[in-house]
Amino acid sequence: MLKMRMQDYVKYSSEKLDENFKKRDELISGVANLFLKKKYLSITLIASGSSYNALAMIQDSLQEMTKKPVYLHTPEYVMQFGIAPQENTFIVVVSQSGSSTNIINCLQYLQKNDVFEVSLTGNLDSQMSKYSQEIFDYGPGNEYVDYVTVGVQTLVEFFLLLGCEISSLDSQQKEDFYKQLQQTIAYQKELMAETEKFIQNNYFALSMRNPTFFCGNGPNYGIAREGALKFQETLKRPAMYYELEEFLHGPDMQLTPNHTVFLIDDIPVSGKTRFSEVFEALKEITPNVFFITSSNHLEKDQRILKTQAVNNWFFEPYYSLPVVQLVAAKMTDELQAWATHPYFDKFDQKIAIKTDDYDEEIKNIKKKWDSDHES
Numbered sequence: 001m002l003k004m005r006m007q008d009y010v011k012y013s014s015e016k017l018d019e020n021f022k023k024r025d026e027l028i029s030g031v032a033n034l035f036l037k038k039k040y041l042s043i044t045l046i047a048s049g050s051s052y053n054a055l056a057m058i059q060d061s062l063q064e065m066t067k068k069p070v071y072l073h074t075p076e077y078v079m080q081f082g083i084a085p086q087e088n089t090f091i092v093v094v095s096q097s098g099s100s101t102n103i104i105n106c107l108q109y110l111q112k113n114d115v116f117e118v119s120l121t122g123n124l125d126s127q128m129s130k131y132s133q134e135i136f137d138y139g140p141g142n143e144y145v146d147y148v149t150v151g152v153q154t155l156v157e158f159f160l161l162l163g164c165e166i167s168s169l170d171s172q173q174k175e176d177f178y179k180q181l182q183q184t185i186a187y188q189k190e191l192m193a194e195t196e197k198f199i200q201n202n203y204f205a206l207s208m209r210n211p212t213f214f215c216g217n218g219p220n221y222g223i224a225r226e227g228a229l230k231f232q233e234t235l236k237r238p239a240m241y242y243e244l245e246e247f248l249h250g251p252d253m254q255l256t257p258n259h260t261v262f263l264i265d266d267i268p269v270s271g272k273t274r275f276s277e278v279f280e281a282l283k284e285i286t287p288n289v290f291f292i293t294s295s296n297h298l299e300k301d302q303r304i305l306k307t308q309a310v311n312n313w314f315f316e317p318y319y320s321l322p323v324v325q326l327v328a329a330k331m332t333d334e335l336q337a338w339a340t341h342p343y344f345d346k347f348d349q350k351i352a353i354k355t356d357d358y359d360e361e362i363k364n365i366k367k368k369w370d371s372d373h374e375s
Contacts, residue, residue, distance in 0.1 A: 004144065004145060004369065005145065005329065005333060006145050006147045006149060006234070006325075006328075006329035006332070006333075007326060007329035007330050007333060009143055009145055009148075009149045009150050009329075010149045010150075010192070010322060010325045010326045010329055011192055011326070012150060013149060013150045013153045013154070013188070013322065014185055014188030014189055014192075014322075016139070016140070016141050016150050016153075016154055017153060017154065017157050017185045017188070018185050018186075019139075020139040020154055020157055020158070020161075021157070021161075021178075021181065021182060021185060024161045024178075027138070027139050027158065027161065028158065028161050028162045028165055030134075030136050031092070031118055031120070031136055031162060032162060032165045032166050034090075034118055034134060035090050035162075035166050036166060038090075039088075040068070040088055040089060040090040041068060041069075041085070041088040041089065042068050042069040042070070042071065042085070042088065042089040042090070043062065043063075043066065043068060043069070043070045043071070043089065043090045043092070044070075044071045044072075044073065044083055044089045044090070044091045044092070045059070045070065045071065045072045045073070045092050045094065046072075046073050046074070046075055046078055046091065046092070046093045046094065046103075046106060046117075047072075047074070047075075047093070047094040047095065047103075048074055048075055048095070048100055048102055048103060049100075049229070050096070050148050050151065050152050050226060050229060051094045051095060051096055051151070051152075051155060052072070052074060052225075053152065053222050053223075053225040053226040053229060054094075054151075054152045054153075054155040054156050054222065054226070055072050055094065055155070055159070055222070056072060056219075056221060056222030056225055057156050057219045057220075057222030057223060057226075057316075057317040057321070058156055058159040058160060058163070058219065058222075058317070059072050059222075060218050060219060061159075061160065061163060061219065061313070061314040062159055062162075062163045064314075065163035065164060065166075065167040065169070065314075066163060066166060066167055067167075067168070071083075071089070074102075075093075075102040075103050075105060075106035076102060076106075078106055078109065078110075079105065079106055079109045082113075083115065086115060090118070091110070091115065091116065091117040091118065092117070092118050092119075092120060093106065093107060093110075093117050093118070093119045093120070093132070094119070094120045094121070094138075094155065095119075095120075095121055095126075095128055096121065096122040096123075096140055096143070096148055096151040096155070097121070097122065097123060097126060097354065097358065097361070098121040098122070098123040098124070098125075098126025098127060098128035098129065098361075099123070099126050099127055099128070099354045099355040099357070099358040099361055100353060100354060101352055101353055101354060101355060102353070103128065104127055104128060104131055104355065107119070107128065107131035107132060108131055111131060111133070116133055117132070117133055117134075118132075118133070118134045118135075118136070119132035119133075119134065119135040119136070120135075120136055120137075120138040120155075120158070121135060121136075121137065121138070122137065122138065122139075122140035122141070122143065122151055123137075123361060123365065124137055125361070125364070126355075126361060127355045127357065138154065138155055138158040139154050139157075139158060140154045140155070141154070141369075141372075142365045142366070142368040142369035142372065143365070143369075144362050144365045144366040144369055146362075147230065147233060147234055147328075147329070149325045149329070152226065152321065152325075153317075153318070153321065153322070156317050156318070156321070157181075160181060160314060160315075161181075164177050164178070177312075177314075180310075180311075180312055180315065181315065184310065184315045184318045184319075185318070187308050187318075188318065188322060190308070191307060191308075191318075191319070191322055191323070192322065192326065194305060194306075194307070195305065195322065195323050195326045195327070196326075196330075198302075198305045198323070198327075199326070199327060199330055199331070201302040202290065202302060202303060203334075205260075205287065205288050205303075206327060206331050207331065207334070207335060208258075208260065208288065209235075209237055210237065210258055210259055210260040210288060211237065211238040211239070211240075211258075211259050211260070212228070212231050212237055212238070212239040212240070212259070212260040212261070212262065213239070213240050213241075213242065213247060213251065213259065213260070213261045213262065214227040214228050214231075214239065214240070214241045214242075214261075214262045214264070214324070215241075215242050215243070215244045215247045215261065215262070215263050215264065215275075215278075216241075216243070216244070216263075216264035216320070217243050217244055217266055218266070218313065218316065219313065219314075219316040219317050220264040220265075220266070220267075220316055220317075220320060221241070221243055222317065223264055223316075223317060223320045223321050223324060224241035224242065224243075224262075224264060225241045226321065226324065226325075227239070227241065227262060227264075227324035227328075228240055228241040230324060230325060230328040230329075231328055234328045234329065234331075234332040234337065234338070235328060235331060235332050235335070235337050236337055236340070244263070244274060244275060244278065245274075248278070255282075255285045255286060256285070256286065257285065257286045257287065257288075258286070259285075259286050259288065260286070260288040260289070260290070261282055261286065261288070261289045261290070262289075262290050262291075262292070262324065263275050263278060263279055263282075263289070263290070263291045263292070263293075264292050264320045265291065265292060265293035265294065265295060266313075266316075267294060267310050267313055267315075267316045267319060268294070268309065268310060268311050268312075268313065272295070272297050272298075273293075273295065275291070275293065276291075276293070276295060276297065276298060279291045279298075279304075289303060290303050290304075290305070291303060291304045291305070292304075292305045292307065292319070292320045292323055293305075293306060293307070294306065294307045294308065294309045294310065294319065305323060307319045307320075
């Protein structure tokens with residue numbers, strides 16, 4: 001079997017989303033039942049890296065659906081400052097690999113302080129299971145490429161499904177929600193095709209090793225974070241993330257023609273937006289400005305990736321996340337940019353971020369993937 005690449009996993013994600021949607025009751029029931037057993041006053045999410053970014057994408061929608069405050073912390077924050085209010089918050093700790101040392105340290109901290117938590121992972125055989133009070137597989141499947149993409153998309157889906165289940169929506173409202181999510185998943189292949197055209201049309205501009213900004217609001221702020229992370233770890237480019245107005249209050253002053261900017265428009269779009277205005281204005285500074293939007297009020301421009309319109313902002317991540325994932329993956333393959341600097345290996349050997357058995361776990365995950373996808 002051919003070795004999977006990051007871009008292969010991006011394109012496969014919609015298939016996994018559909019699979020998880022069809023078994024949604026089985027997927028979320030364990031966590032939903034634990035939440036509904038007690039009258040929690042808030043939800044606290046703990047994660048790192050891409051998992052943290054995925055949670056940033058759903059934090060607002062989860063809060064809106066449950067009508068409860070939703071807090072998002074890194075493991076380091078929790079270990080230094082604790083969790084407040086500890087007694088009445090439903091704590092969920094997330095690690096796709098289950099092998100991140102900072103997550104395991106945090107679980108040990110919570111265990112030591114007798115704090116109840118629920119863990120989510122993609123690998124129930126990982127070290128994480130030893131330190132978790134309750135642990136569930138959130139459905140990323142066997143993704144063995146380090147630069148995770150399926151895991152991010154499925155984590156977003158898990159919390160959208162969970163939020164709907166534990167919300168006060170009536171049965172008809174829940175059915176409408178599921179229908180919208182199903183339509184969003186069905187749109188993903190078309191979005192991938194449009195992204196391929198976008199990359200082809202902007203090939204040389206995307207090839208430039210420019211410092212890059214990602215700007216988005218609400219759920220799209222999580223996309224901006226993930227876009228910046230992916231450009232840093234794959235293309236090895238300096239990349240930053242901001243809400244749009246924060247970007248316009250200082251960071252924009254460093255711009256030159258040798259900078260790149262990705263703007264991720266708010267959804268739903270009604271007329272010309274602030275993002276549209278900024279897109280037009282940025283052309284005065286740099287030709288390397290790209291815009292992901294569903295707006296029909298813009299002149300044709302190859303730097304615009306126009307998506308399908310959507311009426312529910314809960315689903316915003318699925319109209320931009322796969323785009324930035326595929327751009328990063330495909331351009332890194334094209335530019336052969338996967339290798340790190342030779343000195344990085346020396347650094348990496350001294351600073352452990354995964355458990356000692358992580359490499360063996362990845363081999364096992366690859367075997368499971370190959371076994372599940374034998375032709």
